[in-house]
Amino acid sequence: MKAICTEVPDRMYGEVKSLVNSGWFRNEDDLILEALRRFLDTHKVELMEQYIREDVEWGLHGKD
Amino acid sequence: MEKIKGYNAAVCDAGPVIHLDELGSLDLLSDFHPLLISKTVQSEIIKHRPTALKSAGFKIKLVDLIAPQGPRLSVLSKALSLDQGELESLSVAQEMPGVFFLTDDAAARLAGEELGCKVHGTIGIILRAIRNKMKTPQEVVGLLNQIPSKTTLFLRPALLEEITQKVKKEYSL
Structure with missing residues (x-):
């Protein structure tokens, strides 16, 4: 499991805190994980394209 | 297990x-x-x-x-x-x-x-078949060309074309 450290604009962080404080999420981690999951859900094509390019390299030049 | x-x-x-x-x-x-x-x-x-x-x-x-x-x-x-x-x-x-x-x-x-x-x-498995001598480069290009019509694998057409051209260039086809 990787930990990601990043800077969040104050206003955005305020919205995060507000959602957590009002009980929509257990904590900030849960909210960020959910946001990331949704991002990945909607960006699978781009991710897939990157993976396919890596696959092309492995397929043509890999050692195993 | x-x-x-x-x-x-x-x-x-x-x-x-x-x-x-x-x-x-x-x-x-x-x-x-x-x-x-x-x-x-x-x-x-x-x-x-x-x-x-x-x-x-x-x-x-x-x-x-x-x-x-x-x-x-x-x-x-x-x-x-x-x-x-x-x-x-x-x-x-x-x-x-x-x-x-x-x-x-x-x-x-x-x-x-x-x-x-x-x-x-x-895609990687198909291309790997060339270096593993399971398919010729021509056969692999043929398989790549069939992907849109024969398979349910989604691939952006321009990306597929890019891959096909890369194989052709790599093997001077």
Whole structure:
């Protein structure tokens, strides 16, 4: 499991805190994980394209 | 689960089996020893390609779900919304350091890499067939050309064309 450290604009962080404080999420981690999951859900094509390019390299030049 | 070792051991998700079968090239998976699939993945394959596994012509080992999956996979599966077949495949793969995990799903691939697997998909397997002398470069270009019409593998046309041109350039076709 990787930990990601990043800077969040104050206003955005305020919205995060507000959602957590009002009980929509257990904590900030849960909210960020959910946001990331949704991002990945909607960006699978781009991710897939990157993976396919890596696959092309492995397929043509890999050692195993 | 029994310990399974092999030089090219692979755990396979449904996608590559389905897509390679659609291309009539399921034999490209015969280069992985052993080739493992979970029972849920088997069911997914049978649902989409009823005869694929029966007509494979090489040995595919069915494995039972290992439960529990451990905290890393448990978190990853929830975060990435993995389906049961992917979860089962990864639970097997994480017990086998350095194993190939073959999938065409981006989220499953992400999880597989996180767990230390060598993750590849249908395109990589097809291109690998050239250097493994299982297909000629011309045959591989032919397979790539058939992907849009014969398979359910989604690939942006411009990207597929880019891959085809790369193979042609690489092998002076």
